[in-house]
Amino acid sequence: MQNNIERIHFDSMNTCNMCMMELENVYETLVLSPEEIDLLDMPKRTFTVHFPVHMDSGETKMFIGHRVQYNDARGPTKGGIRYHPELDLDGLKNLAFLMAIKCALVNIPFGGSKGGIIVDTKKISRGELERITRAYVREVSDIMGPFKDIPAPDAYTDERVMVWILDEFERIRGRHVPAIVTGKPIELGGSQVRRISTALGGVYVLEEALQTIEQEMRSPCVAIQGFGNVGRNAAKILHEKGYRICAISDSSGGIRNVNGIDILKLMEHKEQTGSVLGFPDTTEISNEELLVSDCDILIPAALSKQIGKDNAADIKAKIILELANAPTTLEASRLLAEMGIMVIPDILANAGGVVVSYFEWIQNLNQDYWKEEKVLERLKYTMTTAFANTHNICADEKCSMRKAALQFAVRSILHAERLRGNL
Numbered sequence: 001m002q003n004n005i006e007r008i009h010f011d012s013m014n015t016c017n018m019c020m021m022e023l024e025n026v027y028e029t030l031v032l033s034p035e036e037i038d039l040l041d042m043p044k045r046t047f048t049v050h051f052p053v054h055m056d057s058g059e060t061k062m063f064i065g066h067r068v069q070y071n072d073a074r075g076p077t078k079g080g081i082r083y084h085p086e087l088d089l090d091g092l093k094n095l096a097f098l099m100a101i102k103c104a105l106v107n108i109p110f111g112g113s114k115g116g117i118i119v120d121t122k123k124i125s126r127g128e129l130e131r132i133t134r135a136y137v138r139e140v141s142d143i144m145g146p147f148k149d150i151p152a153p154d155a156y157t158d159e160r161v162m163v164w165i166l167d168e169f170e171r172i173r174g175r176h177v178p179a180i181v182t183g184k185p186i187e188l189g190g191s192q193v194r195r196i197s198t199a200l201g202g203v204y205v206l207e208e209a210l211q212t213i214e215q216e217m218r219s220p221c222v223a224i225q226g227f228g229n230v231g232r233n234a235a236k237i238l239h240e241k242g243y244r245i246c247a248i249s250d251s252s253g254g255i256r257n258v259n260g261i262d263i264l265k266l267m268e269h270k271e272q273t274g275s276v277l278g279f280p281d282t283t284e285i286s287n288e289e290l291l292v293s294d295c296d297i298l299i300p301a302a303l304s305k306q307i308g309k310d311n312a313a314d315i316k317a318k319i320i321l322e323l324a325n326a327p328t329t330l331e332a333s334r335l336l337a338e339m340g341i342m343v344i345p346d347i348l349a350n351a352g353g354v355v356v357s358y359f360e361w362i363q364n365l366n367q368d369y370w371k372e373e374k375v376l377e378r379l380k381y382t383m384t385t386a387f388a389n390t391h392n393i394c395a396d397e398k399c400s401m402r403k404a405a406l407q408f409a410v411r412s413i414l415h416a417e418r419l420r421g422n423l
């Protein structure tokens, strides 16, 4: 914490230390008053619920769920619901804070939240999953709503879980409320483009970044870690735009071909074999080798903490597009900035998902559904504007994109608090 920051109130139980570490990162360029720090250092509301569910075996088991609403100065809170056996409140606080930051950065009228249930989805049946989801909704329905808090899919939750949330919420309210949740199938009020929105939003900012760097890249070589929803779609979009995807990996390992990998054929191969390994005309590389391989653009799209102090110095890419959440440690971020590598931070790079969630919410509220072209046009405008806002701060302050993005978002949240008379 900045030495000259005087704290008025400090609650060690509820303070989000991880959020404070994120803020520490911007102190050099953004001086915050003690009142502003106090306002940002813990969530506005935190809920923990404990509820029984009848299991297939006939026994009744108790489950624990959480919901954290970090800041709602800019609008109703928005954030995913994840199911995980090691879900913890501190981690959720940080993720809710980052949702508030992300929404402010791309200038959509939402605050930030996150929640979930402590459960291992691999160890329960489909029926148990549905009953657990519906029981959680009954416990939190009072704090949810299209103008209060709007959930979305996250780790180990999907469209099907969102439909159960929608259905249970509508049963409780006794009317249709499609804007209560996003990430729905198109038939129940979902939006065009949503399934590829995170990857596409990332590609839009990457193309803006390529225009700003001095060195022109002809046929840039791209290495992508991860071949799931985000990595696969990013690879497909870039391949169709004519980029050379030189290396790609999944949890089983990676493959490389400097002349480019045919992503459409690789998708078929993965469908048939369950892995990217063994794809014709490629050599096998490890995930560690992929990160430091010769490439112009590196896209981590799998796990957090992949680039740390041990491998950052060996990175060859000129641009890193963080599609995964927190793939780079704070230490590595500093090192990469010193090396002159442009890191497009996760809060900007992967914000396309929440932007299209916002479009879904607008369409639901207006009962007016947009064509694909309109979603694409508005997503591109929103992402490229956020990139320009961030890049302008970088140029003025000579700081990294991460610091610039955080600074823009924190200022925007505090401005909203000031307008409301809360500061």
Ligand SMILES: NC(=O)c1ccc[n+]([C@@H]2O[C@H](COP(=O)([O-])OP(=O)(O)OC[C@H]3O[C@@H](n4cnc5c(N)ncnc54)[C@H](O)[C@@H]3O)[C@@H](O)[C@H]2O)c1
Pocket: 198, 225, 226, 227, 228, 229, 230, 231, 249, 250, 251, 252, 287, 301, 302, 303, 304, 323, 324, 325, 350, 353
């Ligand atoms: N899905 C979204 O809309 C979205 C939005 C924002 C951020 N993210 C972030 O993007 C990342 C990926 O999300 P996703 O939805 O694609 O997940 P996913 O589960 O669909 O895919 C994850 C991929 O990572 C691969 N993987 C796992 N361990 C690996 C390892 N050690 N090395 C290389 N690859 C490995 C898996 O094989 C899989 O291909 C996560 O960090 C997620 O938080 C996703």
